[in-house]
Amino acid sequence: MKRKIVLQVTQLLAVFSNGARRKLKILCGNKCIALSKRAEEGLVMRKPVITSLGVVLLVLLGVLASACIQRDSVSTSSAPSPTVSSLPDGREQETTTTESLDSDGDGLKDESEIYVYKTDPQKADTDGDGLNDGVEVLETGTDPLKSDTDGDGIPDGEEKEMHLNPLSADADNDGISDYDEVFVFNTSPLRADSDSDGLYDPEELSNGTNPLVPDSDGDGLTDGEEVLKFYTDPLVNDTDGDGLLDGVEVETYYSDPLSTDTDHDYLPDGYEVQIGTDPAWDWRYSFDEEAVKAGLSKLLRSRVHGLAESFIVYNSTLDRAWAILEWIDGNIEYNHTKAEYVEEEVQYWDTWTEDAKLRYMNLTRLQAANDTAFGLHSGICGDYAFLTAALLLEANISPVYMLDIDYWNESIGHATVAIKVNGTYLVLDQHLPFIPLGNYYWYSIHNMKKEIENATFYKVEVDENGEIKVSSWTWTGTRLRGMAYTMTEEDVRLVQNLAKQLLVELYPQYKEDARLRASAEADFDSLVESGEFSHHFLPSGFRKGWSLASWRYLGWYYHPVIAKKLVMSYWPRKALEDEDWIEVLEVSDKYYLKLWWTGDKIEVAARDGSSWTVPELLLALEVGS
Incomplete structure (x- = not known):
């Protein structure tokens, strides 16, 4: 061989x-x-x-x-x-x-490795990237001489294992290299939006949001919703600082996460949720429980607190409430134009466009207590009611009762306020004096020409934190009229004695003198019969004298609970302080007073035939010196 x-x-x-x-x-x-x-x-x-x-x-x-x-x-x-x-x-x-030899078993002939690909025929993976030269040449298309073909910092073999594209430095085309996504930011190199929140990863990195967390600030809205839809801050969970998370505003209350007061009713959205009102509904558009909660909230009451403090000097509830209603009576005017708008709104509502309806709603909406007291100095029944109730509560009178009254056969109702003294409801309706609740039913028929069908009561109490608790019920007009009080002879005698007490308090020099009795009684009888004083002579011992008289249907307002307050603050005080009377009363020192019914009366009938009578009182005063 x-x-x-x-x-x-x-x-x-x-x-x-x-x-x-x-x-x-x-x-x-x-x-x-x-x-x-x-x-x-x-x-x-x-x-x-x-x-x-x-x-x-x-x-x-x-x-x-x-x-x-x-x-x-x-x-x-x-x-x-x-x-x-x-x-x-x-x-x-x-x-x-x-020519046919593959020394390293990489799938490439040695001759091709040497002369074509310039790879090492003795090494299956020339560039050491984890991929055989044959795989790089025949399958992946990568460079067998470069361990990182796309230059993204990740060897081709690792990219293959991670199902990345070794020919692209940014497999998901999101603007961040695969290397940075894998080793720096921990984002997905295969998804442009790693957390599927609607923002691409580089946007999130630019905004400062977390590309791995759909809701970076944990407010219930994805980062994409905040940036692209609602324009809120994806890094601040309460963009407008109103106390509500952005997501809660959008998804639960339908309020504006960019506005602290969505409905522009003076109450921040978060505060409204706290007190149980709707942050997306302006409470001033309707008189209801929500309006009561909002309009008499601690926040809005605080704006009239300074005014209310001036009434705290009065010791009793009656005196304090009287002073409040007296201030309102003297400082707030009834807005007849606004009342006419209300009537037009009711009459033509169904024929108006939406714009017209909104315009009239804004013209007729309720006013906050501070607006009525300090800004407009006027209002209609609902405005008076909110101002009165706010001042009462701030003057430490609690509870108060907001009344929403419906009349028979009337589209427009009425609003007013009541307090409760010794078990008796007293209505405070824009002007002095108070009116007992039962009497108010008949008063409405006679003076307003309207009969109460029912009245919804909103009981408003202040809790330990200064916020209010509201409970409500409805009474029919029939129940209300059953509370009416009718004066008795005993009541008339009480009023007469209180009048005498008042006279002496106002004019301390006075002494009751029986010598003037006959003259006073003669005048009383003559006034009842003819409306004129009698012709009589002064009793002996008197050098000069005068006859004075005053009439009043006091029964509208009378109740034993407020008898003294009525006499001392309303009638006959107003008569005794009249300028013409003062001129006479100041130069005399003796008096005799008779106060009794004249026999005239006002009879008021309800729609069902029932009736109530108000008697007239006459005060005849004889003075001399």
Whole structure:
């Protein structure tokens, strides 16, 4: 069997000079000859000590020439073909030429690796990126000579494992490199919006929001909703600072997260929720429980607190409430124009456009207590009611009762206020004096020409925190009229005695003198019969004297609970303080007073035929000196 010497090409080239290399290439017919240190039979070739470089070269050239001649004689085709060689144990093996050899098993021929891809045929993964050269060339299209083809900082193999695109530095095209997404921000390199909140990751990073949390500020709205839809601050959970989370405003109360007071009713949205009113509805558009809660809230009452403090100097509830109603009576005017708007609104509502309706609603809506007291100085029944109740509560009178009254066959109702003293409801309706609740039913028929069908009561109490508690019920007009109080003879005598007491308090010089009794009684009888004073002479001992008289249907307002307050503050006080009377009373010091029914009366009938009578009182006063 022929021996075949195989030497490493690299060893050969290391020995030859450049010229020898060229000569070797020519002799071998430009073919690469695999040479090794060990012959195929296993014989070891040891280099002798070379004493002459020329001898060695001649020997080598001869060997190579012989090998080339032998090879050419074996193969007549230029295509690679297998050859047979012997192993030391006598077996034969087939050897393939380098043109079809894949030394590193990477799927690429060595020849292609060397001349085409410039990769290392001895390394399956030339660039060490975790992908074989063949995979990079034939499958992924990546550069087998660059461990990070797209230059994003992540080796191609890792990108493949993470299902990224090793040919794109930004797989999701969100403006952040895959490397930064994976190793810096922990966002998803495969999703432009990692948290699916409607904002791309770079937008979130720019805004300062968390690209991994859909709702960065935890307010119930996604960052995308805040930025793109509601224009709220995705980093502040209560953008307008009204005490409500943005999400709660939008999804629960339908209020504006950009406005502290969505309905512009003087109450912040968060405060309205706290007191149980609707932050998206202006309480001034209707008289109901919500309006009572809002209009008499601690916040709005505080705006008239300074005024209310001036009434706290009065000790009793009656005196304090009287002073409040007296101030209102003297400082607030009835707004007849606004009342006409209300009538027009009711009459033409169904024919109006939405714009017209809104315009009239704004013209007729309720007023806050401070607006009535300090801004407008006028109002209609509902405005009077809220101002009166606010002042009463701030003057430490609690509870108070807001009354929403409906009349028979009337589209427009009425609003007023009541307090309760010793079990008796007293109505405070814009002007003095108070009117007992039952009497108010008949008073409405006679003076307002309207009969109460029913009245809804809103009981308003102040709690320990200064806020109010509201409870409500409705009474029929029939129940109300059953509470009416009719004066008795005993009541008339009480009023007469109180009148005498008042006269002396106002004019301390006075003493009751029985000598004037006959004159007073004569005048009383004459006034009842003819409306004129009697013609009589002064009793002996008097140098001068005067006759005074005053009439009143006091029964409208009378109740024993307020008898003294009526006399001392209403009638006959107003008569005793009349300018004409003062001029006479100041120059006298003796008096006699008779106060009794005249016999005239007002009879009021209800729609069902029931009736009530109010008698007339006459005060005849004789004074002299």
